Amino acid sequence: xxxxxxxxxxxxxxxxxxxxxxxxxxxxxxxxxxxxxxxxxxxxxxxxxxxxxxxxxxxxxxxxxxxxxxxxxxxxxxxxxxxxxxxxxxxxxxxxxxxxxxxxxxxxxxxxxxxxxxxxxxxxxxxxxxxxxxxxxxxxxxxxxxxxxxxxxxxxxxxxxxxxxxxxxxxxxxxxxxxxxxxxxxxxxxxxxxxxxxxxxxxxxxxxxxxxxxxxxxxxxxxxxxxxxxxxxxx
Numbered sequence: 627x628x629x630x631x632x633x634x635x636x637x638x639x640x641x642x643x644x645x646x647x648x649x650x651x652x653x654x655x656x657x658x659x660x661x662x663x664x665x666x667x668x669x670x671x672x673x674x675x676x677x678x679x680x681x682x683x684x685x686x687x688x689x690x691x692x693x694x695x696x697x698x699x700x701x702x703x704x705x706x707x708x709x710x711x712x713x714x715x716x717x718x719x720x721x722x723x724x725x726x727x728x729x730x731x732x733x734x735x736x737x738x739x740x741x742x743x744x745x746x747x748x749x750x751x752x753x754x755x756x757x758x759x760x761x762x763x764x765x766x767x768x769x770x771x772x773x774x775x776x777x778x779x780x781x782x783x784x785x786x787x788x789x790x791x792x793x794x795x796x797x798x799x800x801x802x803x804x805x806x807x808x809x810x811x812x813x814x815x816x817x818x819x820x821x822x823x824x825x826x827x828x829x830x831x832x833x834x835x836x837x838x839x840x841x842x843x844x845x846x847x848x849x850x851x852x853x854x855x856x857x858x859x860x861x
Contacts, residue, residue, distance in 0.1 A: 636710075637850045644843045651836035658833045661826035675739045679823075682732035684831035685725040686754065688838055690792055692722030693757060696764070697789035700782035712778045713849055715785065716768055721841035723761040725834065730754055749798040753791055760788030 662680035669676035699715040702708065733751060734744045745751070764784045771777035798804060819827070 637847060637854065640843055640847050640850070644840055644847070647836055647840045647843065651833060651840060654829060654836060655833040658826060658829035661829055666823050666826045667820075672740055675736060676823075678732050678736040680826055680830045682729055682736055683827060684834045685732065686729040687831060688834055689722050689726035689729055689754075689757065689761075690795060692718050692725070692838065693761065693785070694789055694792055696722065697785040697792075700785040703778060703782055709774070709778065712781070714846065716781070717842050717846035717849055719761060719765050719768075720845055721838040723758065723765060724841070725838060726754065726758045726761055730758060749801070749804045750795060753795040753798055756791055757788070757795065760784060760791065764788070 658680070662677055666677070666680075668674050696715040696718055699711040699718075703711040703715070730751075733754070737746065738744050764781055767781045767784060768777055771780060794801075
């Protein structure tokens with residue numbers, strides 16, 4: 627069902643995409659920043675510090691989504707024996723890790739005026755830190771191990787085990803008493819956040835998603851160039 631792809635064919639498509647993704651990213655980010663910084667209202671409790679939400683929340687969402695996708699691709703790599711799945715997962719990891727770190731840093735900055743402290747061993751904060759450790763292990767494994775079959779197996783195991791942490795992060799505010807409030811944005815139930823804040827939040831999420839796609843394409847193209855330079859016709 628899934629055939630090994632030719633690097634030349636893939637690269638002919640992905641090499642052209644970054645410049646268009648970048649243009650769209652700049653446009654969407656510009657709109658999002660105007661909405662988040664100037665048009666959205668300040669919070670009646672947190673005042674202007676609430677605007678950190680427009681960076682913090684999308685970063686957290688994207689880091690969780692990317693790791694879930696990496697785990698899914700890792701399972702696919704095991705089941706279908708398709709090395710391209712592993713290559714895509716490897717190329718996704720850097721952007722996921724970057725947004726994971728951004729979520730932790732902005733959360734710390736936001737926590738100071740809101741909770742009165744830069745860091746607390748809150749269930750959600752701690753589980754996000756654990757996610758960053760899984761990202762680190764995944765990326766380091768690709769650098770440490772040389773044998774392709776071995777590194778694919780090891781990184782897949784890290785991703786599949788690590789994805790167990792994703793629902794823990796999501797439901798930590800429901801399972802334990804945490805400093806974080808319950809989710810304001812819900813897909814299956816009513817969203818409690820006001821549209822004046824929800825709209826810029828979604829626009830910034832779209833902008834950051836485009837940026838993560840840009841990082842992925844650059845990394846993926848680099849990996850394809852390495853394969854071409856080795857004279858390989860297939861992954």
